[in-house]
Amino acid sequence: MEGIQKYHVEFVIVIDRKLSYWLPPEQDCFVPLFSAYPGAFQLVSEGPHFRIFKVLFDSPTNLPLR
Numbered sequence: 001m002e003g004i005q006k007y008h009v010e011f012v013i014v015i016d017r018k019l020s021y022w023l024p025p026e027q028d029c030f031v032p033l034f035s036a037y038p039g040a041f042q043l044v045s046e047g048p049h050f051r052i053f054k055v056l057f058d059s060p061t062n063l064p065l066r
Contacts, residue, residue: 001037004055012053
């Protein structure tokens with residue numbers, strides 16, 4: 001979350017891939033972040049293999065890690 005705030009990331013795109021060069025898969029990385037900051041992300045679009053979340057900077061649950 002610190003990097004998202006530092007670089008003013010406005011949207012997070014999570015793609016559900018069957019095969020990926022990068023491990024762990026994107027969805028496995030996003031789930032713990034979403035769980036730690038449940039009010040910091042709003043689902044704005046989704047398709048069969050992707051989800052797009054808007055980062056809500058004014059959310060009280062969107063606080064930097066300490």
